[in-house]
Amino acid sequence: MSGATRSLPVLLLQNTVSVFLAVIAVRANPAMGLELYLDLLSQPCRAVFIFAKKNGIPFQLRTVHILKGQNCSKEFLQINSLQKVPVLKDGDFILTESSAILIYLSCKYQVADHWYPSDLQTRSQIQEYLGWHADNIRSIFGVTLWIRVLAPLIGIQVPEEKVNRNRTYMDHALQQLESKFLGDKPFLVGQQVSLADLMLLEELIQPVAVGYDVFVGRPRLAAWRGRIEAFLDTELWQEAHGPIFNILEQMAKKTLPVPPPETQKNMLFRISKIP
């Protein structure tokens, strides 16, 4: 086109066409927008899933079946070379670690304050809990799934001594949890549900799902769980916990996938780390 001035109707038409084409481009490219790579058998994945759904955060769910070895695929290694879930992908931005993901989502989508309160002391107490959680909850409560389902799946029986030790660790952690963190409060930090409650609850669901109910004999903890369940709607609760609550039945019916060799290798390594 020459440098001659275009008429207004032509300019409008050109702009409309550009916008139209841009919209088509966005809709046609499914990689745009938030993606969450999750396996709902995983505790931190469930926390992220529930959080995103409860807050109406639009995302594409990319299910990564660990037992089928999908976290070892070439495609997934591009997403996370550590082969772990959950992973968040927001355009080109890739983020791992569930607590980092939850905080990122909280801030980006400006969710209700109670999830990660702006009050400095309350927010610090959530971070305090998350720090303690990393050392005392994470990798302890999940062991129950390994003992009951995942190790047997590849023909391994975790020794009785380790099973008992795991129970002792769980008891000790729950004791500290109730005395230092929960006390007589309705939630871990303050009067409403926060990221901390979600992270903890999903860890505690793991033993429950395989028949070891950590809430029995712990009325304060059971009441806390009830409050969170009441806050989340039933449909969301069922959707998030479908796979994990189903796992014993799948094991009994022998419908669990046979993990591929590389996955089995990783599983053996993980099992060897059980204290």
Added chain:
Amino acid sequence: MGLELYLDLLSQPCRAVYIFAKKNGIPFQLRTVELLKGQHLSDAFVQVNPLKKVPALKDGDFILTESVAILLYLTHKYKVPEHWYPQDLQTRARVDEYLAWQHTTLRRNCLRALWHKVMLPNFLGEQVSPKTLEDTVAELDVTLQLLEDKFLQNKDFIVGPHISLADLVAITELMHPMGAGCQVFQSRPKLAAWRQRIEAAVGKDLFQEAHEVILKVKNTPPADPTIKQKLMPGVLAMIQ
């Protein structure tokens, strides 16, 4: 009373808190809690932190434990320079990501390296099998590689061109195996250069001051039986 920080510079997270507070000119009363003397188990300290761990922060009636929480509290309350915990959402998320990752990886392996190589045998008189030590050093090695490949990469600091909480937490961890005599920087020029940058950013004097205790830890005389008995259960739980 003002801000009180309950610390033992023997502990990695305590060093990070100490350096951060000093570097940012945050006024505080240092309350030293000597771990090797079992002072964290005392009635007085249990009043501060019933979990019997350092670091702990006391700000008036507000008590806070867990080093990451303490660092973030200080960051916001004292309005430190932005690079420590950047405003940009994605850069900040990278700091959060590192701080989350390091608990069960670098932190744990650096702690085990010190206790398996030096503290259990020398201080507590407990034999550690060569296989255990070998495994611990190997795991540390794997973690150091991850630090380089996944977190630091070719950047000056973990989340970009400026030092952040992530670097401070990481470097104070690496000085733990250094204190045990593991030369973690020797065959790792990238990490060595990154360490130099951190020392320059926080100030060499402050860095050295904070690490005096850990770098002399090999000279710690053996614990007497009473102390050993007191400390053993906690130590075993800690290095699990």
